[in-house]
Amino acid sequence: MKIIITGITSFRNHGVEALVTTTIDQLRQRLPGSNYLVLDRVPEYDATRIKSPDVAFAFDNSIRPLRASSLRRAVLKASNFVGALSREYQGTLRELRGAGAVIASGGDVFCSEYGHTSLQSHLEPLRTAADAGVPFFIHAQSIGPFKNEPDTEAFRAVARRATHVTVRERMSHRYAIETLGLPADRVTLTGDPAFLLTRTEAPWRQHFGFGDKSPVIALSTSQAICNWMGSDYEDHFKVWCKVIEWLRRELDAHLILIPHVQELSSRNDDRILATDLARHFQFDNHLQIAGGDFSASDFKGIISQCDMVIAERMHAAIAGLSNGIPTVVIGYSVKAEGILSDLLSPEQVKESTLIPLQDFLKVPTALKRIESAWTHRETITKTLAGNLPAMKERAALSFEVIARALK
DSSP, rough: OOOEEEEEOOOTTTHHHHHHHHHHHHHHSSSTOOOEEESOOHHHHHTTOOOOOOEEEOGGGGGGGGOOOHHHHHHHHHHTSSGGGGGHHHHHHHHTTTOOEEEOOSSSSSEEEEEOHHHHHHHHHHHHHHHOOOEEEEEEOOOOSSSSHHHHHHHHHOOOOOSSESSSHHHHHHIIIIIOOGGGGGGGOOGGOOOOOOOOOOOOHHHHHSSSSSSSEEEOSSSHHHHHOOOHHHHHHHHHHHHHHHHHHOOOOEEEEEEOOOSSSSSGHHHHHHHHHHHHHOOOOEEOOOOSSHHHHHHHHHTTTSEEESSSSSSHHHHHHHOOOOOOESSSSHHHHOOOOSSOHHIIIIIIIIEHHHTSSHHHHHHHHHHHHHHHHHHHHHHHHHHHHHHHHHHHHHHHHHHHHHH
């Protein structure tokens, strides 16, 4: 059976890599003999991350009409009758129409934060599959809440045709059923697949020159978060400087900057912000950048040896949470609150582990929340230890749902 995975931008976003590698690993266990085609935006790079004969990568040409001129759209439409007019576009459509199943990954691609064109680009291959009668799954997503009617209706029209929808936190589960009106028997609460991601075991603390006497804290800073939310980049940078100063002064902590997303666009390359912070602190040895071409599993291994995580990237946060490490998430959408609320108490989320971006940009609030997380780290660790087994079972359930439907 050929299984096509959509919703993929690039493994340069290591959260995307974590989702896809785990999804393929888990489905191999349940659907032996299948092969996989990943439709994404940077297939040449992504193919270097998974080198296996049962996995192929290709550019998602189904999105071309969304980004084309009116003349080009007319040509693409005409290629439905004369295939030679656009062989690449028609080739992608043939793959989708001939698949055994299509699985829409991506984590939070079905929302309004990234714009209507982005949403439509992730819905388009699912429409093609649905029109061809191919079973498709909306897989382990945070969904909405959509900010306008066009986004809401575009998603709802496709989601109603899905074989099954799985969501990775309770807030999205309620939203999908109660607000969007999706059939309750075809929406299942699961968990993020990255909770099942394996980690690379290595002496990471020694690699970065940190010993065992001082705490080590991972900082996942996002180059893109201000762009998504319309916030001021310089204010954001200054707050991170104050956070780093506090961690060094009050905790004598060693710090590792985790550039979890390294897109080619300067607007979404976390290495830029990480390097600017390191430069601001004159490349202090106590502030290191995990700047190599690390895999998602490598980053999870690095984070596993830290004492706390402060993250603007959700999958860097999940790397911390899934290792049972106290993790503070700077959030801008439902995914942060939803995932944290499924693992921790309401008080722990409100007082320690969740900082909405607008609150993070207020230095006293940011420092108070981080200090609270550090002070209560033992209690947070204990709560995570009690809830993680159930969360990992939920993450596995998403693949059971797919396997049962296809068998």
